[in-house]
Amino acid sequence: MIFDGYKICVLSGFAGFTKMSGEIISKNISKNGGTIIPLPQARNQTSNLTLIIVPEQSDEKMILKVMNLTSLPSCPLVSPNWAINSTNSKTLHDPNDYQIKKTELPIKRQSPQTYQSPPQSPFEAYKTLPLVPLSNSPEMNRTQTNPILNQNNTRLHDDLLQNKDKYMFTKEQPNLNEHITSVLEILMENYFLLRDRGRGFAYRSAIIVLKSHPEKIICGDQVGNLQKVGKKIKKKIQEILETGTLKRVKAMDEQSRLKAIKEFSKIWGVGSATADKLFTLGYRTLDDLRKNIPQFLNDNQRICLELFDEIKERIPREEVKEISDQVVEYAKLLLPNKDIEANTCGSYRRGKETCGDIDILLTFDDVLENKLFLRELVDYLIEKKVVTHVLILSENCKKHESFTFEGIAKKPDGLHRRLDIKIYPRKYYAWALMHFTGSANFNRSIRLFAKNKGLKLTDEGLFPAIRSHGETICGGNLVECYTEEDIFRLFDMPYKPPEQRDL
Template identity: 25%
Template sequence: MWSVQLSGQFQPYDAAANSKIEAAFRAGSQHAKIDLRGQRYIISFQPADAMRQKLENDPSRTRPRKEPAAVDAATSKRAKGDPGKKADAPAASSSAAASSAAVDLTGDGGGGAGTSGSGAVGAAGTPAAGADPSTNNQRIEAMLLELAETEKVKGDNVRAGAYFKAAKAVREHPSPITDGKKAAKELKGVGKKIAEKIDELLSTGKLARLERERGDAGTSSLRQLQRVSGIGIKAAEALQAKGIMDLLTLRARAEADPTLLTHEQTLGLTHLEDFESRIPRAEMLRLEAAVRRAADAHSPPLDMTVCGSFRRGKAFSGDVDVLLTNPSFARVPEDGDAAGTPGWLSTLVAALKASGFVTAVIALGAKKAACVCRLADDEWRALQQPTALPAPMEVESAGAVSEGSGEAGGEGSIVTDCGQLGDCLRRSLSDGYSLSSRETMSGGSPPASAAGPQTASFDVSSFSGGFDVGAGASGPRYRRLDLRLVPCESYAASVLYFTGSDEHNKSMRSVAIAKGMKLSEYGLFTVRKGTDGKLVEEPLPGMHTEQAIFEALGMAYKAPAERDL
């Protein structure tokens, strides 16, 4: 991935920015222009510029940037005097996500996006001068993602979702798109208005609306302010009404008036850069271990799973999402969500604070807690060592699970009636396995005839090399920790839901609806009409593993690492 030097170490751009930089590089552009954190940056591809990232409105502020090894040769060709040659750079990432990044959309080797004037719209399908049709889909996807992010910043999640859906359809389209009307007929999620935008981009190399949005001070201000955790569109607009248009002013005003921001917003502003920094897997493993020590020592001991991108085997995560349960907390109380829920989160958070791991509590309830956490200095120093990554781990899981037996089937087994979650649950879920999985992180599985416990290896060291290991300027970064207490009967469904990805969850929910069922973080339910005509939901019995949920829906099981659609 493309990366930029921060705090003396190279860190990768996020997936969407990386995708768009690659698209500009493939198009033979001299540079890409991206908007990050309310600022516009120029990513130079030219050796004469020392191949650096520059702040557009202050070119003296630069950072070294590094391209993937796969494009080194292409960059070398440019260094030898062939800047117009289309480079053989890697294809844009298929996992591009929402970002505030905007990129030069021309594909013509020039400045493109960010230049003045909107340009006249030519005939549909007429390419902008010098544009390479093979990069059309990457440029269209970049445009749609930027539109989605713009709508998201303005608080219109419906329009943002439509643009995200269209961007995904474009990304997966097998051939170059050359006509918006044709795309509207072939691609789900591309309608008349999006087709018109595609034609405008293809014929002029840019989109007039994005040109205006990029130069709009109000939109840029909303984007900056909403970087702070706890500040949404309404809070950002309220701050604007008070004359606060940027983070610098917000910091100064918040320092002068401690009542300006809520407790969550104050912490979000204090730890803004740390919260925005991606967490490498090596650090995630140590953060997980710190929570697990407290969960194991808790009375009663709490079983836990770190979900999200970590469980899907990703090299980086945004925060630490932890699910917790214990067999004695079997089901949601009938007299309300909070009533009857054990007070375990309070005692667990108290223990984490006493150990120094949790430095602040953002919010604390019976079922959910949001905290700020940080590795101890010695743990952080250990991460700075080149040999700090742990050795490959082995997770043993049961070769067979007997429903409702109520007895442990040996080490690593899981009893599925919530009578005993077992050691395997605590060990395996955090390493990317389901409640009782014989599948490896890469999705492989033993033959169906395999009997007895299966051992699956996950080599954490495969994530080493070239990424920030959580270092701040002088110590460990502050990270966001979200804890959720879940009843045992909902645990498998919750693990499935919070593991993601969002697209995978949506696809499973669609299958459930088609079968007259409902799937949520609380479980899998049959749905029928009662005698009074109202819908009645009844939990499907035996849904104590992810595999059981897949099977009930008639779907082939997918390991967590296979759930990025």
């Protein structure tokens, strides 16, 4: 058993390490031969403990307060990553590699400004930095070898890169099976709208495999051995090859329930469950809704229903740029002493001629010390008549260190347009930039690859992860990346420009 002979106390419920996370890690340790010593008992038996698992972001004062002690125990204090990585690899990792140095508690996390950059551009230095694994990062407050990187700390370990080429995000070629996947995607979307998630995910998995397939499929025999493509889906593929469509899709298109759910789900803030409820109450069209708006629709849903015909229109690329430029200009006026880096993401960054909305990503030094900036920016955009409606404005970053505005903008002579503004600290910006650039299929594919390797890829980094009973418990960020090029290098891939990420 992995943890045979280990007596461990798990401190959770503070410093970003939730009680649920602690409970799942404790169960995994017990299942694998370890002994969990409850906190009340551990307080009086610190000399008998093998080690204590503590949150990565904790400090000496926090630990002493939780344990009700006057001095730190003599046993090692280690990161939750030790238990997570040992469980995932089914091999006991050396706790010393995950030990949090007591002599460095507490320690102030340094800003990426530690890397000196040339005067003309404070971010230019980040663009030439090699990957910085956490074990060498100035932000580290512990010593740890990085088990996911190769010896040179330049990319993922060879073991983790195995079978990478089977995933869609690595492909250079276009989708050779668009004639099949385009029809199956309609079926998949219908099932998700009807909240039949099982079939929806089954079709999504099959579509990913078909898009990655290196040959154009022209007969049913070619899909005989493809993984994730079950018997029923194979029959659907054969029907598509013979007729160009599916009877099931045509039949579903005639269903009044699905028609209504599709229509109502296009309203911002209305999900499939709310859309289904509207259908059950007798609503069939948007006009029905406008004539008699139900009380359970909130203010934001009512606003987006009122402006639906304008918001649904695609936005010309020139207009996206014009509004984005205004937002960035006003941001720089409000923070004249900050070097703000900005990108307009989504389909705009992928080079499309029209966009569904305007998605702007910002970063600058000391984001968390300017928590009111987004509120001030939105107020200024309202004053300048750029923003007409505020739908969401998050100023609370207890869980995530980013800030989000979702609303509606309008040119003086234009239509109402959906506008999102997101602000991330510099250390997360490259991850967020890749995430919000998309495409959705590119993101799903690279996240699936990470998931299958025991990791979790998000808009804030790459984390070791344990998944149990629908709950995902993540360890600390494993790698610091300051450019998208660094992230692609991490996955041992040549950089793929945004316009090549439409899959």
